[in-house]
Amino acid sequence: xxxxxxxxxxxxxxxxxxxxxxxxxxxxxxxxxxxxxxxxxxxxxxxxxxxxxxxxxxxxxxxxxxxxxxxxxxxxxxxxxxxxxxxxxxxxxxxxxxxxxxxxxxxxxxxx
Amino acid sequence: xxxxxxxxxxxxxxxxxxxxxxxxxxxxxxxxxxxxxxxxxxxxxxxxxxxxxxxxxxxxxxxxxxxxxxxxxxxxxxxxxxxxxxxxxxxxxxxxxxxxxxxxxxxxxxxxxxxxxxxxxxxxxxxxxxxxxxxxxxxxxxxxxxxxxxxxxxxxxxxxxxxxxxxxxxxxxxxxxxxxxxxxxxxxxxxxxxxxxxxxxxxxxxxxxxxxxxxxxxxxxxxxxxxxxxxxxxxxxxxxxxxxxxxxxxxxxxxxxxxxxxxxxxxxxxxxxxxxxxxxxxxxxxxxxxxxxxxxxxxxxxxxxxxxxxxxxxxxxxxxxxxxxxxxxxxxxxxxxxxxxxxxxxxxxxxxxxxxxxxxxxxxxxxxxxxxxxxxxxxxxxxxxxxxxxxxxxxxxxxxxxxxxxxxxxxxxxxxxxxxxxxxxxxxxxxxxxxxxxxxxxxxxxxxxxxxxxxxxxxxxxxxxxxxxxxxxxxxxxxxxxxxxxxxxxx
Numbered sequence: 001x002x003x004x005x006x007x008x009x010x011x012x013x014x015x016x017x018x019x020x021x022x023x024x025x026x027x028x029x030x031x032x033x034x035x036x037x038x039x040x041x042x043x044x045x046x047x048x049x050x051x052x053x054x055x056x057x058x059x060x061x062x063x064x065x066x067x068x069x070x071x072x073x074x075x076x077x078x079x080x081x082x083x084x085x086x087x088x089x090x091x092x093x094x095x096x097x098x099x100x101x102x103x104x105x106x107x108x109x110x111x112x
Numbered sequence: 113x114x115x116x117x118x119x120x121x122x123x124x125x126x127x128x129x130x131x132x133x134x135x136x137x138x139x140x141x142x143x144x145x146x147x148x149x150x151x152x153x154x155x156x157x158x159x160x161x162x163x164x165x166x167x168x169x170x171x172x173x174x175x176x177x178x179x180x181x182x183x184x185x186x187x188x189x190x191x192x193x194x195x196x197x198x199x200x201x202x203x204x205x206x207x208x209x210x211x212x213x214x215x216x217x218x219x220x221x222x223x224x225x226x227x228x229x230x231x232x233x234x235x236x237x238x239x240x241x242x243x244x245x246x247x248x249x250x251x252x253x254x255x256x257x258x259x260x261x262x263x264x265x266x267x268x269x270x271x272x273x274x275x276x277x278x279x280x281x282x283x284x285x286x287x288x289x290x291x292x293x294x295x296x297x298x299x300x301x302x303x304x305x306x307x308x309x310x311x312x313x314x315x316x317x318x319x320x321x322x323x324x325x326x327x328x329x330x331x332x333x334x335x336x337x338x339x340x341x342x343x344x345x346x347x348x349x350x351x352x353x354x355x356x357x358x359x360x361x362x363x364x365x366x367x368x369x370x371x372x373x374x375x376x377x378x379x380x381x382x383x384x385x386x387x388x389x390x391x392x393x394x395x396x397x398x399x400x401x402x403x404x405x406x407x408x409x410x411x412x413x414x415x416x417x418x419x420x421x422x423x424x425x426x427x428x429x430x431x432x433x434x435x436x437x438x439x440x441x442x443x444x445x446x447x448x449x450x451x452x453x454x455x456x457x458x459x460x461x462x463x464x465x466x467x468x469x470x471x472x473x474x475x476x477x478x479x480x481x482x483x484x485x486x487x488x489x490x491x492x493x494x495x496x497x498x499x500x501x502x503x504x505x506x507x508x509x510x511x512x513x514x515x516x517x518x519x520x521x522x523x524x525x526x527x528x529x530x531x532x533x534x535x536x537x538x539x540x541x542x543x544x545x546x547x548x549x550x551x552x553x554x555x556x557x558x559x560x561x562x563x564x565x566x567x568x569x570x571x572x573x574x575x576x577x578x579x580x581x582x583x584x585x586x587x588x589x590x591x592x593x594x595x596x597x598x599x600x601x602x603x
Contacts, residue, residue: 020276020280025272028276032276032279032280032283035279035280035283036279036283036286038283038287039283039284039286039287039290040286042287042290043286043287043289043290043293045290045294046290046291046293046294047293047294068293068299069290069293072242072286072289072293072299075242075246076245076286079246079249079282080279080283082253083249083253083256083275083279086253086256086275087272087275087276087279090256090260090268090271090272090275091272093260093263093268094268094269094271094272097263097265097268098265098268098269106269106272106273108266108269108270108343
């Protein structure tokens, strides 16, 4: 199970990087969203994927689910959700003010 | 008692929230900002006094014992940096009303300002690597808002790039933390250090270390990852540039200091040797950038890169003198970069342009401003007896002891070029014929914060004997990770 999820997160990373290397602003945002999904999935896998066990460790319990990755992911999801919504607004305003959403034309010139 | 450690994070956070309720009442907001920042400065000073006299303060949040809960570790390095942060922030708070338009101030500048301070202090104080990521995001979120404040065409264009590069490195940070958690099974920095020590830092751990270095190097703007930095630091208002230049890149280099003096220290010949080369290249490319432009703001922004290079050089050499030098230089650079950004912002306002080719002879109208720039150039380049000199002296002494001759030569040459890049502003902008058609503007109130910051810088140079013992004790503390591990896990 871990192996499959790791490959999936690898695919997400690859798709993300491909999109991040594009020139259109919206594609860059999709790339960043995919990147965060890949990272979160990876983080989840790092705590081992198990089902049916409570996240409680007391004496005599040897089989338990690690609750920490879930806590970490929740934090990270909230953060990347916030940044993505900010990015969407930012990209919209940028495209509108600069009359283009092409990164090639958003480079700017040397002396300003 | 140990709750003291969280105050530098909580006070600015509460201040930011309170100020968000009445953004339009500018007089009230400005007064409250000054009160809050001075209050915070006083509290942090008290914490510094406590830590230097009675040892590190460790707060286990929610009373969860050390490796399980999040720990806030106020050790000597953290609190000293938190204090410097607050000094810089206070200077910026007093400068802001003169520099920002009312409209910008009304759009929650002061709230984001305090959130930024909160995030920076948090990143300095946390003892948990995932929590470090969270505080990075707190300060980045505030910086995203500050960098677009005003919403000019150029600002929007540069901030999109700024957000993307930081988002990318943040996601890599999460991945690196995932790797680290999968390998050592903890996110508490002290426990990570302990476990890495036990397995003698095997290959995979060094790889994770380099991944983390990459993340921090993006945030710290080191060679070859600095390309996003200069332009995006130039586009916002000078007071925001000053905050960014003084604090944000320094959080990145602080994380490198922390992680590579505590956790990944068992394969120094692999990791730290590379740092020395990266430091040298940062100095060379940073100073070339500064020399290549006529935009005075861009000159200062490019000057951040060699400064970060100097600090990294101390970590790379990794002996007592070099680490002392790195810490001294870190604190010196936070103060002087803030004052230079504020100063250059004032010059650009007074001259009406930031292009060096378009103004000259400012010395006839603003003699005081000219001499302030002259002195800051000396401080930045490290002319004795100013503070930059002490830091560089220690760094060079450490590097010579470690027989790293190449980096010593690069460091000395780039120091000279740093001096030239500042003197270029002085010679081209301040010397020359009096321009009869020029109408001087009032710069009342803008110089006072700069003077205070410069005075602190001068004191750090002349009063080095007073400060050096503390810096030396910090570097001794850093060079033996057992100090930190024992303080957190057994304290």
